[in-house]
Amino acid sequence: MDMHIENIQNDLKNDDIQAYLLTQFTNVEYISNYKPTSFAFCVIKENPIIYASSMDMEIAKNNSIIEVREYESFETMNEELKKEGIKRLAIEPSLPYGTYEKLRDDFEIASKTYVDKQRMIKTPREIENIAKATEIAQKSFMQLDILNNKNTEKEIAFDLVRFMIENGAEKESFDTIVTSGANSSLPHAIPQGKKLGQPILIDWGAKYNGYCSDNTRTMVYDEFQHEIWDIVAEAHDKAIKAIKPGFKCSEIDMISRDVISEYGYGDNFIHSTGHSLGLDIHETPGFSPRDDTVIEEGMVITVEPGIYLEGKFGVRLEDTVSISKKANVIGDLPLNIV
Numbered sequence: 276m277d278m279h280i281e282n283i284q285n286d287l288k289n290d291d292i293q294a295y296l297l298t299q300f301t302n303v304e305y306i307s308n309y310k311p312t313s314f315a316f317c318v319i320k321e322n323p324i325i326y327a328s329s330m331d332m333e334i335a336k337n338n339s340i341i342e343v344r345e346y347e348s349f350e351t352m353n354e355e356l357k358k359e360g361i362k363r364l365a366i367e368p369s370l371p372y373g374t375y376e377k378l379r380d381d382f383e384i385a386s387k388t389y390v391d392k393q394r395m396i397k398t399p400r401e402i403e404n405i406a407k408a409t410e411i412a413q414k415s416f417m418q419l420d421i422l423n424n425k426n427t428e429k430e431i432a433f434d435l436v437r438f439m440i441e442n443g444a445e446k447e448s449f450d451t452i453v454t455s456g457a458n459s460s461l462p463h464a465i466p467q468g469k470k471l472g473q474p475i476l477i478d479w480g481a482k483y484n485g486y487c488s489d490n491t492r493t494m495v496y497d498e499f500q501h502e503i504w505d506i507v508a509e510a511h512d513k514a515i516k517a518i519k520p521g522f523k524c525s526e527i528d529m530i531s532r533d534v535i536s537e538y539g540y541g542d543n544f545i546h547s548t549g550h551s552l553g554l555d556i557h558e559t560p561g562f563s564p565r566d567d568t569v570i571e572e573g574m575v576i577t578v579e580p581g582i583y584l585e586g587k588f589g590v591r592l593e594d595t596v597s598i599s600k601k602a603n604v605i606g607d608l609p610l611n612i613v
Contacts, residue, residue, distance in 0.1 A: 277340060279306060279393045283319050286389045293361040294320035295389055296378070299369055301554040302390045304485065309339035316352060317341065319389075320361065326352055353381045365389065391559050394551075396573035401553060402597050402605075404486035405575055408444065409595060409606040412481040412488045415439040416608065421475060421494065428453045428466035431477075439481040448480035448487035449556045459493070460589040462546055462581065474500050474588050480556065487552045488605070489577050491593035492612050503540075503582050503590045508610055510534040510580035511592045514548055514562070518602035524566040524576075531562070531580045540582045549577040552595065574598045575605075 283306075287295060297303050297317040304310040306317060307325055312334065316326040326346040327335040335343040346352065356364070364382035366375065367390070378384060397405070415438035424431055432453040439447060454464035456472025464476075478491040495504045514531035531548040535541055547563030550556075552575060560568035562576060579593030592610055596602035 277306070279390075280319060280323055280341075282393055283389045284321070286387075286392075287319070287365065290365075290385070290387070292363040292365045292385060292387070293359075294318050294356060294363075295365040295387065296370070297367060297390060298374065299367055301485075302367065302394075305390060305394060305554055307339045307341045309335045309341075309343075310485070311335075314346075316346065318356065320356075320359065349377045353378065357381060388559075394553055394558055395560060395568075396571060397553060397575050397597070398573075401486060402573075402575060404484040405488060405552070405595065405597070406605050408448065408481045408483035408486050408488035409490070411439055411442045411444045411483060412448075412479060412490060413606045413608040415442050415444075415481070416477065416479065416490070416492070421471075421477070421612070424471065427468050427470055428455060429468050431471070432466040435477070435479055439479075442481075444481035444483055445485070446482050448482045448489065448552075452476070452478035452491075457586055457588060460583040460585050460587060462583060462589070462591070473497070474504075474590065476589060476591060478591065478593065485554050487554070487556045489552055489556060489579075489593060489595055490606065490608060491579055491581075491591045492608070492610070493590045493592060494612050495590065500588060500590070503584070503588075504592075506535060506538045506540065507580050507582055507590045507592050510544075511578055511594070511610070514578045514580065515594070515596060515602050515604065518570060518576075518578075518596060518598060519600070520570050520572050520598065522570050524560045524562050524568045524570060525564055527570070527578075528562040528564050528566075531578070532564070535580060535582060543582045543584060544580060545583055546579075546581065549579050549593075551576050570598060572599050578602075 303317045365387040432451040453466045455475045459476040473496040475494040480489040510531045528548040549562040551558035581591030583589035
C-alpha cells in the first residue's frame with residue numbers, strides 16, 4: 276500500500292471517519308498515479324477505490340495503483356459505501372456544493388485537508404521533477420534574448436511557452452506573465468499587444484512530469500527602478516538565507532516584509548512572500564503573515580517579494596527553494612538579467 280494512503284488511513288482512524296472522498300484532479304493523481312480527464316471519485320477507505328467515468332476507464336486501469344470501478348450513478352456509489360458501514364465521510368474543502376448535496380443525506384460530512392498535508396513534504400523524485408521543470412523554464416527564458424526583443428508582450432509570452440515545450444515541458448505551469456511599463460504594477464498583469472516598455476517583468480513556469488516550476492525576473496532601466504529592484508533583491512536574499520526547519524512560515528514572510536517596510540514601501544508589498552508548489556502551482560504551506568506552519572525538510576516553496584507603485588511600475592523577483600538543513604535555490608538563473 277502507498278505510504279501516503281496509509282498516512283491518510285491513520286488520519287481517518289484518529290478522527291473516527293470511515294472514508295475520504297477526493298475529486299480534485301491533482302489529488303486523485305497524487306494518490307493513485309491516474310490523472311482524470313473528465314471526472315473521478317477516489318474514495319480512501321480500508322480498501323481504496325476509484326469510480327471513473329466510462330471515458331476514463333482505459334487510462335485509469337492502465338495507470339491507477341488503486342482498484343478502479345466504472346461510475347454508474349451517485350445512488351449506486353452511495354449505496355456501495357453505505358453497505359461497507361461508512362457513516363462519516365470526509366470531503367475536500369473544494370468539493371462543489373452540488374456534489375455535497377448528493378452526499379449529505381447519506382453521510383455525516385466533514386471537510387478535511389488530509390492530502391494537502393501529505394503533499395507538503397516532497398519526495399526526492401518530486402523535487403527532481405520540479406528541478407527539471409525549472410531547468411527547462413530557465414533555459415527557455417534565456418532563449419528569448421529579452422533585451423533585444425522587438426516583439427509585443429503577447430508574442431514574447433507565446434514564444435516563451437513554445438520554447439518551454441520545445442525544451443521538453445508538457446506545457447506552461449500557469450498563464451505566462453510578460454508585462455512592462457506601468458502595467459508591471461499589477462501582480463497578475465495580462466500580456467498586451469504592445470511593444471515592451473520599461474521595466475520588463477516576466478513571471479513564468481514549466482510543467483514536467485506533472486510538476487510545476489515558478490520564477491519571476493524584472494529588468495529595470497532608470498535610477499529609481501534600480502533603487503526599487505535593489506530593495507526587492509535584499510528582501511528576496513534575506514528571506515532565503517533565513518529559511519530553516521523549525522521556523523514558522525509567517526516568520527520568513529516577516530523577514531522579507533520588514534526589509535521592504537524599512538525602506539518605506541511596506542504598503543506596496545501587496546501579496547505574501549511565497550507559496551508551495553508541486554502538481555499544482557499553488558499549494559500549502561506559504562510564506563504569509565497568516566501561515567504559522569512549521570518549516571520542515573522536503574518542503575518546496577517560492578520566495579517572491581515585490582514592490583508595486585500604482586500607475587508607475589512594479590518589481591518582483593522570484594525563485595523556488597527546496598528545504599533541507601537550509602533553503603537551496605532550484606535552478607541557476609541570476610537575479611540580475613543584463
